[in-house]
Amino acid sequence: MDKLVAVNDLKIGMYVKLRSDWIRGTDLSREFFITDPGQLRRIKNLPLRYDKVYVDIDKQWQPSHVDDLSHTAEQENPQEEQPRHTPLDRQARQKIMDSVKSAASDPAMEPSQKAAAVYYSVKELMYELFECPTAEFIQDSKEVVGSLVDMVLDDDEAAHALIKVTQHDFYTYTHSVNVGTLSVCLAKKLFQRDPSHDMREMGAGFFLHDLGKVRVGKEILNKPSRLDEHEMKRMRTHPYQSFKILQETSQLSEECRIIAMQHHERDDGTGYPLRLSGNQIHDYGRICCIADVYDALTAKRVYKEAMSPFQALKIMREEMLSHFHKEIFHNFVLLFSK
Amino acid sequence: MASKWLCAVCDYTYDPEQGDPEAHIPPGTPFEELPEDWLCPDCGARRLSFDRIE
Numbered sequence: 001m002d003k004l005v006a007v008n009d010l011k012i013g014m015y016v017k018l019r020s021d022w023i024r025g026t027d028l029s030r031e032f033f034i035t036d037p038g039q040l041r042r043i044k045n046l047p048l049r050y051d052k053v054y055v056d057i058d059k060q061w062q063p064s065h066v067d068d069l070s071h072t073a074e075q076e077n078p079q080e081e082q083p084r085h086t087p088l089d090r091q092a093r094q095k096i097m098d099s100v101k102s103a104a105s106d107p108a109m110e111p112s113q114k115a116a117a118v119y120y121s122v123k124e125l126m127y128e129l130f131e132c133p134t135a136e137f138i139q140d141s142k143e144v145v146g147s148l149v150d151m152v153l154d155d156d157e158a159a160h161a162l163i164k165v166t167q168h169d170f171y172t173y174t175h176s177v178n179v180g181t182l183s184v185c186l187a188k189k190l191f192q193r194d195p196s197h198d199m200r201e202m203g204a205g206f207f208l209h210d211l212g213k214v215r216v217g218k219e220i221l222n223k224p225s226r227l228d229e230h231e232m233k234r235m236r237t238h239p240y241q242s243f244k245i246l247q248e249t250s251q252l253s254e255e256c257r258i259i260a261m262q263h264h265e266r267d268d269g270t271g272y273p274l275r276l277s278g279n280q281i282h283d284y285g286r287i288c289c290i291a292d293v294y295d296a297l298t299a300k301r302v303y304k305e306a307m308s309p310f311q312a313l314k315i316m317r318e319e320m321l322s323h324f325h326k327e328i329f330h331n332f333v334l335l336f337s338k
Numbered sequence: 339m340a341s342k343w344l345c346a347v348c349d350y351t352y353d354p355e356q357g358d359p360e361a362h363i364p365p366g367t368p369f370e371e372l373p374e375d376w377l378c379p380d381c382g383a384r385r386l387s388f389d390r391i392e
Contacts (some may be wrong), residue, residue: 240382
Protein backbone atom coordinates (compact mmCIF):
# COMPACT_ATOMS: atom_id res chain seq x y z
CA MET A 1 0.00 0.00 0.00
CA ASP A 2 1.29 3.45 -0.87
CA LYS A 3 1.37 6.04 1.88
CA LEU A 4 2.33 9.72 1.74
CA VAL A 5 5.30 10.34 4.01
CA ALA A 6 6.94 13.68 4.82
CA VAL A 7 10.55 13.70 3.58
CA ASN A 8 11.82 14.39 7.09
CA ASP A 9 10.26 11.13 8.25
CA LEU A 10 11.90 8.99 5.56
CA LYS A 11 14.16 6.24 6.81
CA ILE A 12 16.65 3.80 5.39
CA GLY A 13 14.90 0.61 4.30
CA MET A 14 11.73 2.33 3.07
CA TYR A 15 10.61 1.72 -0.50
CA VAL A 16 10.12 5.17 -1.98
CA LYS A 17 8.26 6.07 -5.18
CA LEU A 18 9.20 9.29 -6.94
CA ARG A 19 7.71 11.10 -9.90
CA SER A 20 9.73 10.98 -13.10
CA ASP A 21 9.66 14.77 -13.50
CA TRP A 22 11.18 15.23 -10.05
CA ILE A 23 14.14 12.98 -10.74
CA ARG A 24 14.92 14.30 -14.20
CA GLY A 25 18.61 15.21 -14.37
CA THR A 26 19.43 13.34 -11.16
CA ASP A 27 20.79 9.84 -10.74
CA LEU A 28 17.82 8.68 -8.67
CA SER A 29 15.48 5.97 -9.89
CA ARG A 30 11.74 6.29 -9.87
CA GLU A 31 11.24 3.58 -7.26
CA PHE A 32 13.81 2.06 -4.93
CA PHE A 33 14.68 1.03 -1.41
CA ILE A 34 16.50 3.76 0.44
CA THR A 35 19.80 2.17 1.38
CA ASP A 36 22.04 5.05 2.44
CA PRO A 37 21.94 8.57 3.93
CA GLY A 38 23.16 10.06 0.64
CA GLN A 39 19.91 8.98 -1.01
CA LEU A 40 17.90 10.53 1.82
CA ARG A 41 19.70 13.82 1.29
CA ARG A 42 19.19 13.73 -2.45
CA ILE A 43 15.46 13.03 -2.07
CA LYS A 44 15.16 16.06 0.23
CA ASN A 45 16.79 18.20 -2.44
CA LEU A 46 14.28 17.25 -5.13
CA PRO A 47 11.70 19.83 -6.30
CA LEU A 48 8.92 18.11 -4.35
CA ARG A 49 5.46 19.48 -3.85
CA TYR A 50 4.39 19.71 -0.20
CA ASP A 51 7.64 17.94 0.83
CA LYS A 52 5.98 14.55 0.77
CA VAL A 53 6.64 11.39 -1.20
CA TYR A 54 4.92 8.04 -1.60
CA VAL A 55 6.29 5.05 0.27
CA ASP A 56 5.10 1.51 -0.38
CA ILE A 57 4.77 0.33 3.20
CA ASP A 58 4.25 -3.29 2.20
CA LYS A 59 7.65 -3.65 0.59
CA GLN A 60 10.23 -5.15 2.89
CA TRP A 61 13.86 -4.46 2.20
CA GLN A 62 15.88 -7.62 1.66
CA PRO A 63 19.55 -6.69 1.20
CA SER A 64 21.35 -8.31 -1.76
CA HIS A 65 18.52 -10.38 -3.08
CA VAL A 66 20.50 -12.71 -5.33
CA ASP A 67 18.06 -13.67 -8.00
CA ASP A 68 16.82 -10.17 -8.70
CA LEU A 69 18.68 -9.42 -11.90
CA SER A 70 17.44 -5.88 -12.20
CA HIS A 71 19.63 -4.85 -9.28
CA THR A 72 22.95 -5.78 -10.86
CA ALA A 73 23.59 -2.23 -12.01
CA GLU A 74 23.15 -0.99 -8.46
CA GLN A 75 25.67 -3.47 -7.11
CA GLU A 76 28.28 -2.79 -9.75
CA ASN A 77 28.05 0.94 -9.45
CA PRO A 78 26.74 2.13 -6.11
CA GLN A 79 26.82 5.79 -7.19
CA GLU A 80 24.12 5.25 -9.79
CA GLU A 81 21.31 3.20 -8.39
CA GLN A 82 19.57 1.73 -11.42
CA PRO A 83 20.29 4.74 -13.62
CA ARG A 84 18.27 3.25 -16.45
CA HIS A 85 15.40 0.86 -16.29
CA THR A 86 16.46 -2.66 -17.23
CA PRO A 87 13.51 -4.55 -18.70
CA LEU A 88 12.56 -7.74 -16.90
CA ASP A 89 13.78 -10.81 -18.73
CA ARG A 90 11.50 -13.56 -19.95
CA GLN A 91 12.01 -15.64 -16.83
CA ALA A 92 11.13 -12.83 -14.44
CA ARG A 93 8.01 -12.03 -16.44
CA GLN A 94 7.02 -15.68 -16.47
CA LYS A 95 7.33 -15.69 -12.70
CA ILE A 96 4.88 -12.79 -12.42
CA MET A 97 2.49 -14.45 -14.85
CA ASP A 98 2.59 -17.71 -12.94
CA SER A 99 2.01 -16.02 -9.61
CA VAL A 100 -1.02 -14.12 -10.95
CA LYS A 101 -2.42 -17.28 -12.42
CA SER A 102 -2.06 -19.29 -9.24
CA ALA A 103 -3.39 -16.46 -7.02
CA ALA A 104 -6.35 -15.84 -9.34
CA SER A 105 -7.42 -19.47 -9.30
CA ASP A 106 -6.60 -20.28 -5.67
CA PRO A 107 -9.90 -21.23 -3.96
CA ALA A 108 -8.29 -21.07 -0.50
CA MET A 109 -7.19 -17.45 -0.75
CA GLU A 110 -9.33 -14.69 0.79
CA PRO A 111 -11.01 -12.61 -1.96
CA SER A 112 -9.41 -9.36 -0.82
CA GLN A 113 -5.97 -10.95 -0.59
CA LYS A 114 -6.45 -12.52 -3.98
CA ALA A 115 -7.55 -9.23 -5.52
CA ALA A 116 -4.55 -7.37 -4.07
CA ALA A 117 -2.07 -10.00 -5.26
CA VAL A 118 -3.49 -9.96 -8.77
CA TYR A 119 -3.77 -6.16 -8.91
CA TYR A 120 -0.15 -5.52 -7.93
CA SER A 121 1.28 -8.17 -10.21
CA VAL A 122 -0.69 -6.93 -13.19
CA LYS A 123 0.49 -3.43 -12.35
CA GLU A 124 4.09 -4.58 -12.28
CA LEU A 125 3.82 -6.11 -15.70
CA MET A 126 2.02 -3.07 -17.11
CA TYR A 127 4.84 -0.89 -15.84
CA GLU A 128 7.25 -3.03 -17.84
CA LEU A 129 5.02 -2.82 -20.87
CA PHE A 130 4.96 0.97 -20.86
CA GLU A 131 8.75 0.98 -20.64
CA CYS A 132 9.06 -1.41 -23.54
CA PRO A 133 5.90 -1.85 -25.66
CA THR A 134 7.02 -4.71 -27.91
CA ALA A 135 4.86 -7.52 -29.30
CA GLU A 136 6.45 -9.92 -26.83
CA PHE A 137 5.58 -7.74 -23.82
CA ILE A 138 2.07 -7.15 -25.14
CA GLN A 139 1.66 -10.90 -25.43
CA ASP A 140 2.69 -11.37 -21.79
CA SER A 141 0.36 -8.61 -20.65
CA LYS A 142 -2.49 -10.32 -22.46
CA GLU A 143 -1.79 -13.49 -20.59
CA VAL A 144 -1.70 -11.85 -17.20
CA VAL A 145 -4.84 -9.80 -17.95
CA GLY A 146 -6.43 -13.09 -18.99
CA SER A 147 -5.91 -14.49 -15.50
CA LEU A 148 -7.45 -11.35 -14.01
CA VAL A 149 -10.45 -11.66 -16.33
CA ASP A 150 -10.92 -15.30 -15.34
CA MET A 151 -10.87 -14.30 -11.69
CA VAL A 152 -13.45 -11.54 -12.24
CA LEU A 153 -15.72 -13.96 -14.08
CA ASP A 154 -15.37 -16.80 -11.58
CA ASP A 155 -15.29 -15.01 -8.25
CA ASP A 156 -17.78 -12.22 -7.55
CA GLU A 157 -16.26 -11.34 -4.21
CA ALA A 158 -12.75 -11.07 -5.61
CA ALA A 159 -14.10 -8.91 -8.45
CA HIS A 160 -15.67 -6.56 -5.93
CA ALA A 161 -12.51 -6.48 -3.85
CA LEU A 162 -10.57 -5.62 -7.00
CA ILE A 163 -12.60 -2.45 -7.50
CA LYS A 164 -11.76 -1.42 -3.95
CA VAL A 165 -8.07 -2.12 -4.24
CA THR A 166 -7.50 0.28 -7.16
CA GLN A 167 -5.07 2.97 -6.18
CA HIS A 168 -3.89 6.20 -7.68
CA ASP A 169 -0.58 7.73 -8.53
CA PHE A 170 0.61 9.82 -11.42
CA TYR A 171 1.53 7.03 -13.76
CA THR A 172 -0.17 5.96 -16.95
CA TYR A 173 0.31 2.29 -16.19
CA THR A 174 -1.55 2.54 -12.88
CA HIS A 175 -4.39 4.37 -14.60
CA SER A 176 -4.42 1.62 -17.25
CA VAL A 177 -4.74 -1.09 -14.65
CA ASN A 178 -7.58 0.77 -12.93
CA VAL A 179 -9.49 1.45 -16.14
CA GLY A 180 -8.88 -2.13 -17.27
CA THR A 181 -10.15 -3.52 -13.98
CA LEU A 182 -13.27 -1.37 -13.87
CA SER A 183 -14.03 -2.04 -17.54
CA VAL A 184 -13.73 -5.80 -17.14
CA CYS A 185 -16.11 -5.70 -14.16
CA LEU A 186 -18.57 -3.56 -16.12
CA ALA A 187 -18.33 -5.86 -19.16
CA LYS A 188 -19.07 -8.83 -16.94
CA LYS A 189 -22.20 -7.11 -15.65
CA LEU A 190 -23.38 -6.20 -19.15
CA PHE A 191 -22.56 -9.36 -21.04
CA GLN A 192 -22.80 -11.91 -18.22
CA ARG A 193 -21.50 -15.04 -19.85
CA ASP A 194 -22.64 -14.39 -23.39
CA PRO A 195 -20.30 -16.59 -25.48
CA SER A 196 -20.31 -14.11 -28.37
CA HIS A 197 -17.97 -11.86 -26.36
CA ASP A 198 -14.37 -12.92 -25.90
CA MET A 199 -13.78 -11.50 -22.44
CA ARG A 200 -10.04 -12.19 -22.35
CA GLU A 201 -9.43 -10.45 -25.65
CA MET A 202 -11.69 -7.58 -24.65
CA GLY A 203 -9.94 -7.32 -21.27
CA ALA A 204 -6.58 -6.92 -22.98
CA GLY A 205 -8.10 -4.13 -25.08
CA PHE A 206 -9.20 -2.31 -21.91
CA PHE A 207 -5.80 -2.61 -20.25
CA LEU A 208 -3.93 -1.49 -23.37
CA HIS A 209 -6.18 1.43 -24.31
CA ASP A 210 -3.60 4.07 -23.37
CA LEU A 211 -0.50 2.36 -24.74
CA GLY A 212 -0.20 5.05 -27.43
CA LYS A 213 0.84 7.50 -24.71
CA VAL A 214 4.35 6.10 -25.08
CA ARG A 215 4.42 7.98 -28.38
CA VAL A 216 3.39 11.31 -26.86
CA GLY A 217 6.46 13.39 -25.98
CA LYS A 218 7.81 12.82 -22.46
CA GLU A 219 7.91 16.58 -21.86
CA ILE A 220 4.12 16.63 -22.26
CA LEU A 221 3.37 13.34 -20.53
CA ASN A 222 5.45 14.19 -17.46
CA LYS A 223 4.66 17.89 -17.28
CA PRO A 224 4.05 18.65 -13.63
CA SER A 225 1.42 21.32 -14.24
CA ARG A 226 -1.73 21.69 -16.30
CA LEU A 227 -1.25 21.27 -20.06
CA ASP A 228 -1.67 24.25 -22.37
CA GLU A 229 -3.97 24.02 -25.39
CA HIS A 230 -1.35 22.78 -27.83
CA GLU A 231 -0.07 20.15 -25.40
CA MET A 232 -3.62 19.03 -24.74
CA LYS A 233 -4.14 18.58 -28.47
CA ARG A 234 -0.95 16.56 -28.78
CA MET A 235 -2.24 14.29 -26.01
CA ARG A 236 -5.22 13.57 -28.25
CA THR A 237 -3.01 11.52 -30.54
CA HIS A 238 -2.83 8.68 -28.03
CA PRO A 239 -6.02 6.71 -28.90
CA TYR A 240 -5.01 6.38 -32.56
CA GLN A 241 -1.41 5.66 -31.63
CA SER A 242 -2.57 2.90 -29.25
CA PHE A 243 -4.63 1.48 -32.09
CA LYS A 244 -1.63 1.64 -34.41
CA ILE A 245 0.74 -0.08 -31.97
CA LEU A 246 -1.75 -2.92 -31.56
CA GLN A 247 -2.12 -3.14 -35.33
CA GLU A 248 1.62 -2.98 -36.06
CA THR A 249 2.37 -5.68 -33.50
CA SER A 250 -0.56 -7.80 -34.78
CA GLN A 251 -2.07 -7.91 -31.31
CA LEU A 252 -5.77 -8.18 -30.56
CA SER A 253 -8.73 -8.61 -32.85
CA GLU A 254 -9.95 -5.60 -34.84
CA GLU A 255 -12.98 -5.42 -32.53
CA CYS A 256 -10.77 -5.04 -29.47
CA ARG A 257 -8.36 -2.57 -31.05
CA ILE A 258 -11.46 -0.41 -31.45
CA ILE A 259 -11.45 0.05 -27.67
CA ALA A 260 -8.22 2.04 -27.89
CA MET A 261 -9.44 4.01 -30.88
CA GLN A 262 -12.85 4.92 -29.44
CA HIS A 263 -12.29 5.48 -25.74
CA HIS A 264 -12.44 9.27 -26.12
CA GLU A 265 -15.49 9.33 -28.38
CA ARG A 266 -18.65 10.61 -26.71
CA ASP A 267 -22.25 9.64 -27.16
CA ASP A 268 -23.24 13.21 -28.15
CA GLY A 269 -20.55 13.41 -30.87
CA THR A 270 -18.25 15.83 -29.04
CA GLY A 271 -15.39 13.35 -28.59
CA TYR A 272 -12.36 12.52 -30.74
CA PRO A 273 -10.75 11.60 -33.06
CA LEU A 274 -13.60 10.62 -35.39
CA ARG A 275 -16.40 12.56 -33.63
CA LEU A 276 -18.55 9.47 -33.62
CA SER A 277 -21.92 9.54 -31.89
CA GLY A 278 -24.58 7.17 -30.54
CA ASN A 279 -24.57 3.79 -32.20
CA GLN A 280 -21.45 4.54 -34.21
CA ILE A 281 -19.55 3.87 -30.99
CA HIS A 282 -18.93 0.24 -30.13
CA ASP A 283 -20.15 -0.97 -26.73
CA TYR A 284 -16.57 -1.83 -25.79
CA GLY A 285 -15.51 1.75 -26.51
CA ARG A 286 -18.44 3.07 -24.46
CA ILE A 287 -17.44 0.93 -21.50
CA CYS A 288 -13.83 2.06 -21.60
CA CYS A 289 -14.84 5.71 -21.94
CA ILE A 290 -16.91 5.63 -18.73
CA ALA A 291 -14.21 3.82 -16.72
CA ASP A 292 -11.59 6.21 -18.08
CA VAL A 293 -13.46 9.36 -17.03
CA TYR A 294 -14.22 7.90 -13.61
CA ASP A 295 -10.60 7.00 -12.95
CA ALA A 296 -9.40 10.43 -14.11
CA LEU A 297 -11.84 12.16 -11.74
CA THR A 298 -10.95 10.02 -8.74
CA ALA A 299 -7.21 10.42 -9.35
CA LYS A 300 -5.21 13.15 -7.72
CA ARG A 301 -3.29 15.43 -10.04
CA VAL A 302 -0.76 18.10 -9.19
CA TYR A 303 -3.33 20.70 -10.20
CA LYS A 304 -6.44 19.09 -8.72
CA GLU A 305 -7.57 17.14 -5.70
CA ALA A 306 -8.94 13.62 -6.03
CA MET A 307 -12.71 13.20 -5.89
CA SER A 308 -14.42 10.53 -3.84
CA PRO A 309 -16.17 7.79 -5.84
CA PHE A 310 -19.52 9.31 -4.88
CA GLN A 311 -18.52 12.82 -6.01
CA ALA A 312 -17.15 11.49 -9.28
CA LEU A 313 -20.29 9.51 -10.09
CA LYS A 314 -22.43 12.52 -9.17
CA ILE A 315 -20.52 14.83 -11.52
CA MET A 316 -20.65 12.26 -14.27
CA ARG A 317 -24.40 12.00 -13.89
CA GLU A 318 -25.13 15.69 -13.48
CA GLU A 319 -22.65 17.28 -15.84
CA MET A 320 -21.42 14.67 -18.28
CA LEU A 321 -24.29 12.30 -18.85
CA SER A 322 -24.63 13.30 -22.52
CA HIS A 323 -21.14 11.88 -23.11
CA PHE A 324 -22.12 8.39 -22.08
CA HIS A 325 -24.44 5.62 -23.12
CA LYS A 326 -27.14 5.94 -20.43
CA GLU A 327 -27.81 2.29 -19.78
CA ILE A 328 -24.13 1.39 -19.61
CA PHE A 329 -23.52 4.29 -17.25
CA HIS A 330 -26.39 3.10 -15.05
CA ASN A 331 -24.79 -0.34 -14.85
CA PHE A 332 -21.44 1.24 -14.04
CA VAL A 333 -22.96 3.05 -11.05
CA LEU A 334 -24.41 -0.26 -9.85
CA LEU A 335 -20.88 -1.70 -9.64
CA PHE A 336 -20.33 0.46 -6.58
CA SER A 337 -23.62 -0.23 -4.86
CA LYS A 338 -22.68 -3.32 -2.89
CA MET B 339 2.03 26.86 -53.88
CA ALA B 340 -0.53 24.55 -52.28
CA SER B 341 -1.75 25.39 -48.76
CA LYS B 342 -0.88 23.70 -45.50
CA TRP B 343 -3.72 22.37 -43.36
CA LEU B 344 -3.93 22.05 -39.59
CA CYS B 345 -5.69 19.26 -37.70
CA ALA B 346 -8.15 20.81 -35.24
CA VAL B 347 -7.97 17.73 -33.03
CA CYS B 348 -4.22 17.35 -32.53
CA ASP B 349 -2.38 20.27 -34.23
CA TYR B 350 -0.71 18.05 -36.85
CA THR B 351 0.11 20.06 -39.97
CA TYR B 352 -0.42 18.51 -43.37
CA ASP B 353 2.32 19.90 -45.59
CA PRO B 354 1.71 19.09 -49.27
CA GLU B 355 5.45 19.33 -49.92
CA GLN B 356 5.97 16.38 -47.58
CA GLY B 357 2.85 14.35 -48.36
CA ASP B 358 2.18 11.49 -45.94
CA PRO B 359 4.74 8.74 -46.62
CA GLU B 360 3.21 6.40 -44.04
CA ALA B 361 -0.07 6.39 -45.96
CA HIS B 362 1.74 6.31 -49.32
CA ILE B 363 0.77 9.86 -50.19
CA PRO B 364 3.61 11.19 -52.36
CA PRO B 365 5.20 14.60 -51.77
CA GLY B 366 3.46 17.30 -53.80
CA THR B 367 -0.09 16.05 -53.12
CA PRO B 368 -2.41 18.98 -52.30
CA PHE B 369 -4.73 18.47 -49.34
CA GLU B 370 -7.76 18.61 -51.64
CA GLU B 371 -6.51 15.56 -53.51
CA LEU B 372 -6.09 13.31 -50.49
CA PRO B 373 -8.32 10.22 -50.63
CA GLU B 374 -11.69 10.47 -48.89
CA ASP B 375 -10.71 7.88 -46.30
CA TRP B 376 -7.37 9.47 -45.46
CA LEU B 377 -6.85 9.94 -41.71
CA CYS B 378 -4.61 12.29 -39.77
CA PRO B 379 -1.42 10.24 -39.26
CA ASP B 380 -1.10 11.44 -35.65
CA CYS B 381 -4.60 11.27 -34.20
CA GLY B 382 -6.72 9.48 -36.81
CA ALA B 383 -9.15 12.38 -37.41
CA ARG B 384 -10.93 12.67 -40.75
CA ARG B 385 -10.25 15.30 -43.40
CA LEU B 386 -13.20 17.38 -42.24
CA SER B 387 -11.34 18.09 -38.99
CA PHE B 388 -8.67 20.09 -40.85
CA ASP B 389 -8.50 23.87 -41.42
CA ARG B 390 -6.46 25.65 -44.09
CA ILE B 391 -3.67 27.70 -42.50
CA GLU B 392 -1.70 29.32 -45.32
